[in-house]
Amino acid sequence: MKARIHERHVQCGTVVAKISSNTPISPGRIVEIAREIVKNVARKCTEEGAKAIGHVKLYLKSMSGYLRVDTVGLEYGVDVEGNLSNSEREITLVMNSVIIGLEENKIAKAMMDGIKEVLALYGLAVELERLSHVHGRSERRAL
Amino acid sequence: MIEEEPINFSLFVAQSIASVKMKMTIIIIGGFLGSGKTLTIISLSQKMSTEFNKKVAVVVNEIGEVAVDAKIIQEYGLKVKEIGGGCICCQLLVDLKTTILTLYSLFKPDIIFIEPTGIATVKSIKDNVVSLRSKEFDMTAGPSVVLFDALRARELLDDELLEDPDYIVVKQLREADVVAINKIDVADEETLKWCEEMIRKINANATLIRISALKGYGLSELLGFLLKSSS
Numbered sequence: 001m002k003a004r005i006h007e008r009h010v011q012c013g014t015v016v017a018k019i020s021s022n023t024p025i026s027p028g029r030i031v032e033i034a035r036e037i038v039k040n041v042a043r044k045c046t047e048e049g050a051k052a053i054g055h056v057k058l059y060l061k062s063m064s065g066y067l068r069v070d071t072v073g074l075e076y077g078v079d080v081e082g083n084l085s086n087s088e089r090e091i092t093l094v095m096n097s098v099i100i101g102l103e104e105n106k107i108a109k110a111m112m113d114g115i116k117e118v119l120a121l122y123g124l125a126v127e128l129e130r131l132s133h134v135h136g137r138s139e140r141r142a143l
Numbered sequence: 144m145i146e147e148e149p150i151n152f153s154l155f156v157a158q159s160i161a162s163v164k165m166k167m168t169i170i171i172i173g174g175f176l177g178s179g180k181t182l183t184i185i186s187l188s189q190k191m192s193t194e195f196n197k198k199v200a201v202v203v204n205e206i207g208e209v210a211v212d213a214k215i216i217q218e219y220g221l222k223v224k225e226i227g228g229g230c231i232c233c234q235l236l237v238d239l240k241t242t243i244l245t246l247y248s249l250f251k252p253d254i255i256f257i258e259p260t261g262i263a264t265v266k267s268i269k270d271n272v273v274s275l276r277s278k279e280f281d282m283t284a285g286p287s288v289v290l291f292d293a294l295r296a297r298e299l300l301d302d303e304l305l306e307d308p309d310y311i312v313v314k315q316l317r318e319a320d321v322v323a324i325n326k327i328d329v330a331d332e333e334t335l336k337w338c339e340e341m342i343r344k345i346n347a348n349a350t351l352i353r354i355s356a357l358k359g360y361g362l363s364e365l366l367g368f369l370l371k372s373s374s
Contacts, residue, residue: 068215
């Protein structure tokens with residue numbers, strides 16, 4: 001990422017979501033899903049023309065614990081931190097993506113599409129909400 | 144041959160605390176995106192609480208609408224207030240003042256750590272913090288710490304980037320009182336020496352400390368320096 005990063009190049013998207021499943025998802029599977037979401041969002045931002053990944057951060061919260069999963073670029077891997085002790089049917093997701101050289105709308109699209117794609121692969125339902133502070137509105141989209 | 148007595152950093156820190164009258168101290172832990180600010184704050188806060196029985200609170204500023212880092216810090220049982228939707232170094236100074244005063248009135252913490260966004264510079268935040276001092280509000284602004292990510296050292300700095308006055312990483316390092324070179328557990332000695340040389344070109348006066356927030360290396364030294372400098 002040898003990028004001359006100036007403040008004006010930096011944009012951020014935020015998505016919150018509720019993930020639900022008919023059958024409980026094991027902690028190991030939740031970690032796998034979270035890693036894939038972060039990787040997929042970073043990949044999609046790059047495909048949309050991002051100059052660089054600043055920081056893609058995912059927070060998952062359930063009754064039995066939490067996970068934080070993040071990357072500063074796929075070449076540096078994905079870090080996972082936290083603890084989930086039980087299988088879960090419902091998980092809350094919060095994601096911030098700080099991206100260099102990509103418009104906020106494209107970041108939000110990459111996040112929404114990236115999350116939906118991975119969850120569809122695992123057969124999970126999700127209710128997504130994109131948060132935007134520029135115009136003070138939020139959009140609700142459900143699968 | 145003279146053998147040097149090993150330095151007991153925990154004892155050093157305890158003596159630093161005992162020798163000064165403790166007031167509320169506000170310490171900024173800045174640094175570029177992904178440099179390890181949150182984990183460093185969590186680790187320092189835990190040391191302050193468990194080893195020195197100090198009350199710690201955290202103010203987190205994130206660019207996004209929801210402060211993910213604040214949620215993580217809360218998972219560790221720390222008192223945290225978040226400021227989202229903008230940058231406290233330039234846009235949300237009033238929110239920062241209000242938040243600090245709220246934390247002070249609710250919890251009377253001994254230490255408040257401020258985690259700015261990954262693109263914030265620390266000087267304006269520190270100036271704002273200093274302006275809070277009053278007869279009713281007994282506080283000290285500690286040194287501004289900027290973390291530098293040793294894992295990505297050669298991506299983040301080179302001689303050409305040093306010449307760019309608007310490059311965020313250089314601006315951050317220039318304003319630091321302390322530069323904590325983080326992630327030393329995954330960087331070799333050659334890289335770490337290179338980091339120190341490059342940082343010195345940007346900021347000749349900052350104190351340089353090597354740490355690994357993940358492994359706990361160097362945190363006692365950093366903590367001791369922060370407390371001594373804040374007295």
